[in-house]
Amino acid sequence: MTSTWSTLCILSVLHVCLIGACPCEHLVADPLFPGGHNGGMRIDCEFHEHGLTEIPTDCFALYPDVSQVFLDFNEITTVNVDSFNGLNNLKTLVLKKNKISSCHDDAFAELHQLEFLDLTSNKLGNAPASVWNLSNLTKLSLADNNIKDSSSFNIPNLFNLKWLDLHLNHLEHIPTGSFDLLSHLQILIIKWNILQEMPDLTKNLALTEVIANGNAITKFPKHVFSSNLTSPITYHIVDNPAWDLPASMLLDLPWHSHIVTDNDEEIWCLDESEKEDLLSRSWTIQDGMGRYLYLEQLVRVCGLDGMPDPCT
Structure with a gap:
């Protein structure tokens, strides 16, 4: 009996010590995030x-x-290979607004x-x-880091991703x-990089918003999206060097889509028939300041406007 009582006392002391060593609160999960129910x-x-300066x-x-x-919102600088060992039920992990510059490749394995x-x-x-092996991810943010090289990206493995x-x-x-295999992708945010071309999104039929502002795109392709998108999309392309937009890129967008572009852009149609089709669309078009733009003032027809055009 004495031995059992001693064991219980030791366990109780250990438990209290562990609690004292944990600087965080243990609370009911937040229902706004995965794992909240x-x-x-x-x-x-x-x-x-x-x-915090290290993972607790x-x-x-x-x-x-x-x-x-x-x-x-801490001061963590390093994530080690064993930082999250044993968290087999973890569905949400938020590490934003730290100072992490070193993260082991297998930290999330x-x-x-x-x-x-x-x-x-x-x-980072x-x-x-x-x-890239977290196949259950639906939402991933690597925003506001120092990532330059995307050659190691293996985005296709994240086939459940909805938000990137x-x-x-x-x-x-x-x-x-x-992005070809990301059939569930709804929101893609790639603004404020130095991308020189738009990625091909013709396989992503569930898209509802693409934000590509502030890149180094000098020429937009004829097609970025599928013409079979399942719902209207918001498409942001403000502050890119390209002044000319091909009408075909926009004609793939569903009716009632929202286009945010520069107010000095020119949209080039191949002929009068394409222009008529373009002007028949019910879209909302605004500039980066939220001012409404009139589509008919932006449209040009290749070979008919008496100025050099990008159609040839």
Whole structure:
């Protein structure tokens, strides 16, 4: 009896010590994020009082069954290979607004249930390789980092992805075919990079918004989207060097789509028939300041407007 009592006391002391070693709160999961239902719990260290400088692994040892982890707005610099070991039920991991410059390629390898990964506003030079094996991801943000090279991207593995944010990096190119298998992709944010061409999105029929502002695109292709998109789309292309838009690119957009472009763009039709088709469309067109633009003032016909045109 004495031995049993001693064991219980030791276990109680250990439990108290573990709790003391965990600087985060253990709370009911947030219903706005994956893992927020069915009795899920979360570890929450947003805006930690003293600014976390490392991943709080003691918390994970104490609460391995959590479905959400929020570590945003801290001072974390490194993510190790074993930082998230044992979190087999994790569905949401938020690491945005830290100072992460070093992340082991296998840091996320065991997070097979993960649906939402947010690495926004860190100092990553590359996307960790294990990110591209998270086949259950529906939402991924690598925005506002220092990523230049996309050759290691393996986006097609993320076939459940609905939302992808790559904005504010230094990307010049996205590998051909990267989005072909993403049949569920709805929102793609690639603004404020230095992309020189639009990616091919003709296989992504579920798209509802594409934001490509502030890149280095000098010429838009004749076709970016499929003509079989399932719903109206919002398409942002403000602040690119290209002054000329092919009418065929816009004619693939469903009726009631929303186009945000520069007010000095010219939309070039091959002939009067294509112009008539273009002017019949019911779209909302605005500039980057939210001012409405009139389609008929932007349209030109190749060979008929007495000026050099991009049609030849």
